[in-house]
Amino acid sequence: MENTLEFEGPATAQACSENLSAVEDAIYVIGGKWKLKIIIVLQDKGNIRFNDLQRNIPGISARVLSNELKDLELNGFVKRVVHADQTPVIVEYISTDYSRTLKPVIIALSQWGKTHKRKIKEDF
Amino acid sequence: MENTLEFEGPATAQACSENLSAVEDAIYVIGGKWKLKIIIVLQDKGNIRFNDLQRNIPGISARVLSNELKDLELNGFVKRVVHADQTPVIVEYISTDYSRTLKPVIIALSQWGKTHKRKIKEDF
DNA sequence: CAGCATCCCGTCTGATACTG
DNA sequence: CAGTATCAGACGGGATGCTG
Numbered sequence: 001m002e003n004t005l006e007f008e009g010p011a012t013a014q015a016c017s018e019n020l021s022a023v024e025d026a027i028y029v030i031g032g033k034w035k036l037k038i039i040i041v042l043q044d045k046g047n048i049r050f051n052d053l054q055r056n057i058p059g060i061s062a063r064v065l066s067n068e069l070k071d072l073e074l075n076g077f078v079k080r081v082v083h084a085d086q087t088p089v090i091v092e093y094i095s096t097d098y099s100r101t102l103k104p105v106i107i108a109l110s111q112w113g114k115t116h117k118r119k120i121k122e123d124f
Numbered sequence: 125m126e127n128t129l130e131f132e133g134p135a136t137a138q139a140c141s142e143n144l145s146a147v148e149d150a151i152y153v154i155g156g157k158w159k160l161k162i163i164i165v166l167q168d169k170g171n172i173r174f175n176d177l178q179r180n181i182p183g184i185s186a187r188v189l190s191n192e193l194k195d196l197e198l199n200g201f202v203k204r205v206v207h208a209d210q211t212p213v214i215v216e217y218i219s220t221d222y223s224r225t226l227k228p229v230i231i232a233l234s235q236w237g238k239t240h241k242r243k244i245k246e247d248f
Numbered sequence: 249c250a251g252c253a254t255c256c257c258g259t260c261t262g263a264t265a266c267t268g
Numbered sequence: 269c270a271g272t273a274t275c276a277g278a279c280g281g282g283a284t285g286c287t288g
Contacts, residue, residue: 016168020181022237023160023230029240031155033280036147044140050250057144061282066251088249088288098243101236106147108232112225113146116153119222174270185262190271212268212269 029075030102034060034068039077040106042095047081049092069093077102153199154226158184158192163201164230166219171205173216193217201226 030036034057041056042048048056054065072078077099083090154160158181165180166172172180178189196202201223207214 013168016165017180019164019168019230019234020161022234022241023164024237025241026233026237027157027160031157033151033155036151037144040143040147041140044137044143062251063253063283064281091250101239105229105232105236106143108229109150110143110146112229113148113150115225117146117149183262186271187263187273188261191260215270 026105030077030105032068034064035072035077036102036106036109038065038068038072039095039099039102042078042093043099047092047094049090053093072099150229154201154229156192158188159196159201160226160230160233162189162192162196163219163223163226166202166217167223171216171218173214177217196223 030039037057037060038053041053045052045056050062050065054060054062057065060068069078069080073080076096079094079096081092081094083092154163161181161184162177165177169176169180174186174189178184178186181189184192193202193204197204200220203218203220205216205218207216
């Protein structure tokens with residue numbers, strides 16, 4: 001009853017709407033243009049500072065990055081660490097264990113994105 | 125060089141930016157509030173008509189659904205089939221083989237969404 | 249450095265109504 | 269049935285400038 005969505009399995013109407021709402025929930029928290037990208041960089045770099053993070057995500061503005069980080073922190077994907085003993089104050093962002101549960105999602109998306117890019121190229 | 129993103133594997137800076145752009149590409153075509161949901165229903169129902177499709181995706185308006193379907197058709201995820209011999213004209217939408225390459229993505233997202241919902245409940 | 253405040257515009261979207 | 273038209277409001281996001 002849990003794993004109704006297999007690669008080849010038939011899907012009942014109920015299983016379909018279950019998937020629908022599960023995917024909806026996922027998109028609700030990690031959807032959007034930037035969230036997953038921020039999470040990826042964070043996971044890769046371990047800990048990283050604001051401006052450095054911005055440099056690693058081409059195209060994102062400080063305002064948007066700031067907003068996204070607050071959101072991600074609220075949802076437990078990111079931890080904001082302030083080193084108050086330094087001057088000027090150093091702020092680091094680190095990915096949480098919970099954000100690591102997204103690995104399968106990131107892998108699936110990344111792999112699909114790669115093959116998709118290849119397909120697009122072939123179409124010309 | 126292809127499978128740099130493993131569950132435990134170390135990620136080089138290059139692998140990171142590769143993932144970044146791959147995920148970006150994926151989000152570009154299947155991102156947004158509705159696209160994946162439409163694809164899920166389409167895959168589940170096999171073939172389905174406009175109004176029926178709308179009923180299966182709670183909250184979507186006809187205008188948005190129409191626009192999304194055009195977009196999905198352009199990108200090869202959906203096929204629009206017109207049965208002109210009928211009256212009134214019957215239009216059916218069916219998912220393509222290419223849309224089925226998204227299965228791993230949908231599974232990953234769906235599974236993560238389920239555990240996330242569980243986690244949210246525990247937090248209260 | 250690490251952001252926040254403000255302005256401002258284009259897009260997205262929901263609601264409602266309408267057509268062939 | 270299968271959409272399209274129109275409008276108003278929300279929203280996202282860029283540019284710029286400023287602060288502790």
